[in-house]
Amino acid sequence: MRDRFFRRRLVDRTVRGACLLAMLLALVPLVSVLWFVTLRGIGGLSWSFFSELPRPVGETGGGMANALLGTLELVGLACLFGIPAGVLAGIHLSTFGHSRFGRFVRFAADVMSGVPSIAVGLFVYAVVVTTSRSFSGFAGAIALAILMLPTVARTTEELLKLVPEALREAALGLGVPKWRTTLFVVLRTAAPGVVTGIMLAVARASGETAPLLFTAFNNRFWSTDPSEPMASLPVTIYAYAVSPYEDWHRQAWAAALVLVALVLVLNVLARFVVRRRWGLG
Amino acid sequence: MSEPARNPGVRLTETQDDAKDRSRPRTEKLDDARTAKMSAEGLWAFYGESPALRGIDLPIADKQVTAVIGPSGSGKSTFIRSLNRMHEVVPDARVTGRVLLDGQDIYHPEVDPVLVRRRVGMVFQRPNPFPTLSIRDNVLAGKKLDGEDVPRADELVERTLRQVALWDEVKDVLERAGTSLSVGQQQRLCIARALALEPEVLLMDEPCSALDPIATVRVEELLHELRERYAIVVVTHNMQQAARVANLTAFFYMGELVEYDRTDVVFMRPKERRTEDYITGRFG
Numbered sequence: 428m429r430d431r432f433f434r435r436r437l438v439d440r441t442v443r444g445a446c447l448l449a450m451l452l453a454l455v456p457l458v459s460v461l462w463f464v465t466l467r468g469i470g471g472l473s474w475s476f477f478s479e480l481p482r483p484v485g486e487t488g489g490g491m492a493n494a495l496l497g498t499l500e501l502v503g504l505a506c507l508f509g510i511p512a513g514v515l516a517g518i519h520l521s522t523f524g525h526s527r528f529g530r531f532v533r534f535a536a537d538v539m540s541g542v543p544s545i546a547v548g549l550f551v552y553a554v555v556v557t558t559s560r561s562f563s564g565f566a567g568a569i570a571l572a573i574l575m576l577p578t579v580a581r582t583t584e585e586l587l588k589l590v591p592e593a594l595r596e597a598a599l600g601l602g603v604p605k606w607r608t609t610l611f612v613v614l615r616t617a618a619p620g621v622v623t624g625i626m627l628a629v630a631r632a633s634g635e636t637a638p639l640l641f642t643a644f645n646n647r648f649w650s651t652d653p654s655e656p657m658a659s660l661p662v663t664i665y666a667y668a669v670s671p672y673e674d675w676h677r678q679a680w681a682a683a684l685v686l687v688a689l690v691l692v693l694n695v696l697a698r699f700v701v702r703r704r705w706g707l708g
Numbered sequence: 709m710s711e712p713a714r715n716p717g718v719r720l721t722e723t724q725d726d727a728k729d730r731s732r733p734r735t736e737k738l739d740d741a742r743t744a745k746m747s748a749e750g751l752w753a754f755y756g757e758s759p760a761l762r763g764i765d766l767p768i769a770d771k772q773v774t775a776v777i778g779p780s781g782s783g784k785s786t787f788i789r790s791l792n793r794m795h796e797v798v799p800d801a802r803v804t805g806r807v808l809l810d811g812q813d814i815y816h817p818e819v820d821p822v823l824v825r826r827r828v829g830m831v832f833q834r835p836n837p838f839p840t841l842s843i844r845d846n847v848l849a850g851k852k853l854d855g856e857d858v859p860r861a862d863e864l865v866e867r868t869l870r871q872v873a874l875w876d877e878v879k880d881v882l883e884r885a886g887t888s889l890s891v892g893q894q895q896r897l898c899i900a901r902a903l904a905l906e907p908e909v910l911l912m913d914e915p916c917s918a919l920d921p922i923a924t925v926r927v928e929e930l931l932h933e934l935r936e937r938y939a940i941v942v943v944t945h946n947m948q949q950a951a952r953v954a955n956l957t958a959f960f961y962m963g964e965l966v967e968y969d970r971t972d973v974v975f976m977r978p979k980e981r982r983t984e985d986y987i988t989g990r991f992g
Contacts, residue, residue, distance in 0.1 A: 525799065593836040597898070599797055599907060601850035602826035611853050615840050 464683050471681025481647050481663075487674040491682055493649050497516040497564070497658040501631045501643060504653060505570035509575035509632075510625055516576070517583025517621075518609060524584065533584070540577035547573050548638035556642060564653030567643025574638060575628040583623025600622070622701045630690040637663035660686045725960040733955070745770035745909055745939035746791060746828075751805035753795055758907045759788040762963040767910065773931055773940045775954030775971065777947060779986065782960040786976075788911045791941065792828035793821040795822040809909070826850070829907035833914040837886030837895035837901070843878050846886035846897055850905040856889050868904045872930055892923025899930065909939045917945060947987060951975055959983045 475490045482489030516532065533670050551570040556562055590613045598608040614621070644656040645666060660682050667679035744767035753761040761783045768774055768791070776784045776876050789795040790803050793814060806813045814824045837846045847865045858864060865882070869875040878889070878895045885922045886897055895915060902910060910932075916924040929955045933942060944950050950957055950971065957974040959967045959982075967974060967983045985991055 591836070593832060593834060594838060596794065596797060596832065597836040597838065598849070598853055599899075600792065600794055600825055600830040600832070601853070601901065602822050602824075603850065603853045604822050607853055607855070612838060612840075616838070618840075 454585075461687070464680065464687055465682035467677075468682075468684030471677040472684065475563075476678065476681055480649065484672075488582050489678075491658075491660065491663055491678065491685075493646065494658040494660050494663040494682065495685065497643070497646070497650055498633060498660040498686070500651065500653065501564060501567050501571060501639070501657060501659055502629060504564065504577060505571035505632055506625075506629060508568060509572035509628070510579060511577025512572075513576045513625075513628070514614075514621065516580040516613065518585060519589035520580065521610060521613075533581070536577040536580050540581065540603040541707065543637075544570075544574055544635050545640075546635040547635055548640060548642055551638065552641045561654070562642065562644035562656040564643050564655065566658035567639045567657060567659070568653065570638035570642045571632040571635060574635060575625075575632050578628040578631070579625055582627070583617075583621050586620040586624065587613055589620070590616045619698075619701045622697050626694050626697045629693060633690060633693075634686060636665050640665075660689075715911050725897045743769050745810070747808045748787070748790070749806040750808060751787075751790060751803065751806065751949060753783070753790050753803045754801065755798065756800045760963055761790065763963050766943055766958055766965055766968055768939050769956055770939045771935060771937070772956055773935045773942060773954040774956040774958060775950035776941060776943045776958050776960060777945075777950050777986075778960035778966075779991065780945075781962070783911050783963040785864065786963075787960065788830075788913055788941050788943055791911055792825045792830055792908070794825070794830060796821070826905055827907055828909040828911060829902035829905060831895070831899050831902055831910065831912040831915050834918045835891055835898050837889070837894050837897050839887045841886055842883045843886050843889070844882040844896060847900050847904050849901055864904060869897075871903055871933075872900045873926060874900060880921075890923075892919050892926065893922065895919055895927060896930070899927070901933075907938065909941070910934065912942045914943050914945060916949065924949075947975075959986065961986070 473490075477490060477495065478492050479488075479490035480493055481491065510624040516536070520529055520533055520536075524533060546568050551566050551573070555566040555569055557567070594612055595608055596618060598612040599605065603612070623654060639659050639662050643659055643662070645662045646656045646658040650657045664679045664682045664686070667682070670676070726758060746768040748764045748766045748768075750760055751764040751766075752759055752922060753767065764783075764787060766787075778784050786795060787948050789797075791807055791814075793803075795801050795803055802903070803815060806817075807815060811821070814821075814828075837843075838849055841849060844861075845852060847868050848858050848861055866875060866879075869878065874893060877893060878897075881888075886894065889897060891969065895918070899910075899912075916927050919927065928949065931940060931942065935955075942953060943951070954971045957969065957971040958965055959974060959978075959980075961982055967978060967980045969979075974983060978987060
């Protein structure tokens with residue numbers, strides 16, 4: 428009796444210890460990335476970093492205002508294309524997903540979410556850039572939107588499926604039309620989760636470099652017109668990090684820190700908005 | 709309380725003797741076409757290929773409580789879900805036969821199920837208030853979710869919550885989430901939500917099965933008051949409950965209507981052997 432008790436307690440403690448250890452191990456890379464980026468990046472941050480354009484090669488100083496703005500614009504446009512399409516596709520999948528077409532769409536989305544982002548970049552290059560004969564912010568935004576689409580669609584679907592059938596029936600039973608039930612009851616109940624899913628997709632998209640390399644390309648000047656090549660933080664980080672200049676390395680770290688902070692702020696903001704507008708988080 | 713003006717579009721038909729019916733003394737006579745608010749005629753319901761109801765003929769009397777009893781799988785829930793076209797919400801579910809509401813077939817191809825559900829309200833087995841809405845908005849949900857403006861909403865909320873004897877308990881917390889209430893309160897909120905639409909028929913699918921005895925008593929008391937104004941159909945597993953709340957009882961078994969009569973007759977002198985066996989607890 429006593430024996431078994433001790434054994435049970437031993438097993439319990441071992442497993443608990445193992446879980447704790449595994450969690451700490453998982454935290455190591457995460458924390459060290461944040462630590463490193465902060466440590467290296469914080470020195471490069473200054474007012475001019477946020478307000479000035481890059482200086483010509485060889486000159487120190489200058490900033491990345493154009494790339495910061497470019498990233499915001501690219502991600503914003505990508506959201507405009509990607510989120511409505513993704514959410515609607517998710518609604519379709521959760522409502523009519525058991526049809527043949529639904530299964531095909533779900534399969535396609537799963538495959539698409541595994542496609543390397545560079546392949547998406549190439550696709551957009553071939554379809555948009557070569558036909559319009561120009562790198563452009565639009566092309567970059569389309570590439571990012573394509574990357575976001577499967578994640579948004581599948582998370583929306585999964586989260587809508589989690590909404591209890593009873594709520595859907597409650598609304599239908601009150602004589603609320605089906606489309607209103609889906610929109611104002613099912614989607615609304617799932618909203619916090621859907622927004623989190625969207626944020627994950629946006630975060631992923633805003634850090635992507637590969638699909639932008641030959642779509643939005645880069646620009647050392649102000650580039651707010653989406654029909655022209657557009658600077659972005661990831662591409663600029665890439666360009667600066669592989670350069671031989673110490674000052675550019677410093678700026679690349681600073682840009683990385685800004686990018687991380689940007690994603691964080693977007694996340695917090697989205698959660699806040701959902702909580703405010705829809706009551707329960 | 710004055711009768712609210714009904715949007716004529718909401719009604720499927722206008723019956724001339726609505727008013728006359730209301731003033732008539734309550735009869736408990738059966739098969740009186742004049743007191744039947746609804747009636748099922750040759751009603752079959754299917755899930756995929758398997759029938760859950762096999763040709764039900766049953767009138768639903770106005771201003772009476774009709775209990776539907778029977779063992780699990782006898783088609784009780786399917787039956788009442790067929791009365792407001794909620795059955796077809798389940799994938800691959802379908803219905804044949806007719807269900808008349810004030811003499812008009814609700815399964816006629818030109819009838820909009822949404823309008824049927826507005827006139828034939830439903831309360832579900834488990835309380836299902838909308839978690840994203842406040843108590844107040846839960847009461848108004850039927851109208852608000854449909855994009856309707858609700859004039860004098862506060863009045864409606866108070867009147868309806870009083871009707872279900874919930875007002876005194878929640879009047880100070882109307883802005884809290886509907887799901888913050890106890891389960892018994894939630895169920896009364898769900899009944900209020902159905903009543904706020906001024907339905908003519910109220911369907912209740914085992915409304916007390918998730919409730920504790922005290923909450924059950926409250927809902928049963930509520931039924932006694934509500935039957936003055938509505939045709940009510942209650943599905944129940946609990947035969948004592950049927951005996952307590954219903955004037956009329958229908959016994960379902962394996963998708964068929966075995967017996968339908970006044971409750972005291974069904975319980976004291978059932979005509980059918982199967983009814984007697986079920987009621988005396990020999991199976992079920």
